[in-house]
Amino acid sequence: xxxxxxxxxxxxxxxxxxxxxxxxxxxxxxxxxxxxxxxxxxxxxxxxxxxxxxxxxxxxxxxxxxxxxxxxxxxxxxxxxxxxxxxxxxxxxxxxxxxxxxxxxxxxxxxxxxxxxxxxxxxxxxxxxxxxxxxxxxxxxxxxxxxxxxxxxxxxxxxxxxxxxxxxxxxxxxxxxxxxxxxxxxxxxxxxxxxxxxxxxxxxxxxxxxxxxx
Amino acid sequence: xxxxxxxxxxxxxxxxxxxxxxxxxxxxxxxxxxxxxxxxxxxxxxxxxxxxxxxxxxxxxxxxxxxxxxxxxxxxxxxxxxxxxxxxxxxxxxxxxxxxxxxxxxxxxxxxxxxxxxxxxxxxxxxxxxxxxxxxxxxxxxxxxxxxxxxxxxxxxxxxxxxxxxxxxxxxxxxxxxxxxxxxxxxxxxxxxxxxxxxxxxxxxxxxxxxxxxxxxxxxxxxxxxxxxxxxxxxxxxxxxxxxxxxxxxxxxxxxxxxxxxxxxxxxxxxxxxxxxxxxxxxxxxxxxxxxxxxxxxxxxxxxxxxxxxxxxxxxxxxxxx
Numbered sequence: 001x002x003x004x005x006x007x008x009x010x011x012x013x014x015x016x017x018x019x020x021x022x023x024x025x026x027x028x029x030x031x032x033x034x035x036x037x038x039x040x041x042x043x044x045x046x047x048x049x050x051x052x053x054x055x056x057x058x059x060x061x062x063x064x065x066x067x068x069x070x071x072x073x074x075x076x077x078x079x080x081x082x083x084x085x086x087x088x089x090x091x092x093x094x095x096x097x098x099x100x101x102x103x104x105x106x107x108x109x110x111x112x113x114x115x116x117x118x119x120x121x122x123x124x125x126x127x128x129x130x131x132x133x134x135x136x137x138x139x140x141x142x143x144x145x146x147x148x149x150x151x152x153x154x155x156x157x158x159x160x161x162x163x164x165x166x167x168x169x170x171x172x173x174x175x176x177x178x179x180x181x182x183x184x185x186x187x188x189x190x191x192x193x194x195x196x197x198x199x200x201x202x203x204x205x206x207x208x209x210x211x212x213x214x
Numbered sequence: 215x216x217x218x219x220x221x222x223x224x225x226x227x228x229x230x231x232x233x234x235x236x237x238x239x240x241x242x243x244x245x246x247x248x249x250x251x252x253x254x255x256x257x258x259x260x261x262x263x264x265x266x267x268x269x270x271x272x273x274x275x276x277x278x279x280x281x282x283x284x285x286x287x288x289x290x291x292x293x294x295x296x297x298x299x300x301x302x303x304x305x306x307x308x309x310x311x312x313x314x315x316x317x318x319x320x321x322x323x324x325x326x327x328x329x330x331x332x333x334x335x336x337x338x339x340x341x342x343x344x345x346x347x348x349x350x351x352x353x354x355x356x357x358x359x360x361x362x363x364x365x366x367x368x369x370x371x372x373x374x375x376x377x378x379x380x381x382x383x384x385x386x387x388x389x390x391x392x393x394x395x396x397x398x399x400x401x402x403x404x405x406x407x408x409x410x411x412x413x414x415x416x417x418x419x420x421x422x423x424x425x426x427x428x429x430x431x432x433x434x435x436x437x438x439x440x441x442x443x444x445x446x447x448x449x450x451x452x453x454x455x456x457x458x459x460x461x462x463x464x465x466x467x468x469x470x471x472x473x474x475x476x477x478x479x480x481x482x483x484x485x486x487x488x489x490x491x492x493x494x495x496x497x498x499x500x501x502x503x504x505x506x507x508x509x510x511x512x513x514x515x516x517x518x519x520x521x522x523x524x525x526x527x528x529x530x531x532x533x534x535x536x
Contacts, residue, residue, distance in 0.1 A: 043506060051506070052294075052295070052306070053290075053291045053294060053295035053305070053502055053503075054295060054305070054358060054500070054502055055505070055506045056500065056506060057358075057500075059506075114506060114507065115500075115510075116510075117509035117510060119498075119509070119510075122495060122497070122498065125495065126494075126495065129490075130493055130494060130495075131493075132493055182493065183493065185303075185356075185475075186299070186303075186403045186404055186474050186475070187299075187303045187401075187403040189401075
């Protein structure tokens with residue numbers, strides 16, 4: 001590579017980072033907020049939006065689904081970056097991860113306040129006795145330290161341990177898929193699709209690791 | 215005897231009065247005319263163009279003894295939020311995907327341990343019975359519930375006309391299998407066709423209803439047109455829809471959800487707040503229509519019909535026979 005191309009590339013990369021910072025990230029932020037806004041308008045029946053016949057179920061399902069979708073999308077960032085040589089994608093990962101936490105938390109809070117009505121005997125029994133709820137609860141709990149340590153300051157403070165800690169997202173996503181799988185009655189097509197995508201994304205990481213290690 | 219026998223070359227034990235000259239299959243218009251002539255439908259009937267299927271007004275009397283005082287759920291909720299896996303697994307799939315389903319003409323095969331068996335046109339099954347409205351609670355196994363004003367006839371009164379023999383210990387039901395009109399049947403979420411069953415004493419119980427309508431109108435496609443079962447003290451999935459076969463059997467018949475997940479769904483499926491589903495509690499239920507911020511309500515033993523049906527299960531371990 002000669003000096004000329006290096007000189008050309010540097011401003012190009014900087015320009016790209018600028019575009020991501022100024023346009024892509026705000027657009028992604030708004031896009032990630034849309035399902036929440038949709039539900040918010042529906043809950044108060046604003047502008048013709050409705051949550052339908054079973055509004056509690058609608059909120060719970062929508063938030064849970066977006067939580068899981070965003071977890072999977074977050075997991076997809078690194079592979080997509082490598083496959084498409086798109087280094088800038090990595091700048092979107094934190095926001096996607098935090099939105100995943102946002103939706104999983106809303107899913108949990110909907111269950112706690114609207115579905116269970118903060119009726120503690122039923123809540124404790126559900127978490128203790130229903131494996132699919134135990135798993136979902138565990139996944140949400142495990143997401144908390146990841147959200148808390150998502151800041152630049154925490155990244156610097158934790159150093160190499162930050163990466164190890166954030167690998168928990170692999171387990172969390174699998175727990176999320178399992179939680180979904182276990183609560184469907186008979187049609188496992190959709191949870192199977194999530195499982196398939198998650199396994200491809202995790203399998204790609206394992207394959208890369210094996211190629212590098214020997 | 216008003217039952218018409220249309221099966222060719224059927225056995226010799228039919229009375230001459232049961233035989234009608236030829237099998238007549240009605241198209242929708244003829245069905246309406248026939249039903250009007252039989253007094254089932256009021257003269258002021260009007261076709262209501264609902265979202266997906268056409269329904270007509272029925273003539274009925276309300277059975278106060280068997281009706282709840284609770285206000286019924288909205289027609290819109292009842293007809294847009296339900297499970298009918300033949301049209302898809304989402305709650306709004308039945309209303310969205312049932313537009314191509316054609317419930318007329320309709321014939322029901324009656325078979326098994328009974329003196330009178332064969333194929334019968336729907337209107338012959340209904341002929342001679344007065345339609346009743348009954349406001350029942352419906353408790354879904356998924357822990358939500360509604361209050362629904364059904365229109366129908368007691369199943370027992372219909373079954374008696376087929377003269378079940380002493381070997382008839384159970385009654386088995388089958389839903390129509392029409393993958394071309396029922397898109398949900400194109401994928402084996404359940405083993406199609408859907409099958410259900412009752413013990414004969416459950417089937418003969420005065421609460422057990424063979425429904426043909428809801429809210430004073432014929433059943434829309436998504437709610438099991440033209441003929442469905444309603445067993446108010448059992449979970450909703452026992453209420454088999456779009457019935458094409460009734461079979462009297464000596465042995466307990468297989469049932470679809472039990473075949474799909476035997477440790478989760480039993481043959482009896484009686485509503486019971488003390489016997490949980492393996493994956494969720496059955497102690498409380500969400501009353502549909504109660505809004506976003508209202509709490510769940512306690513589920514009642516036998517869905518509130520304990521006084522009427524508890525005797526049927528005396529001495530049985532209901533945790534074992536769930």
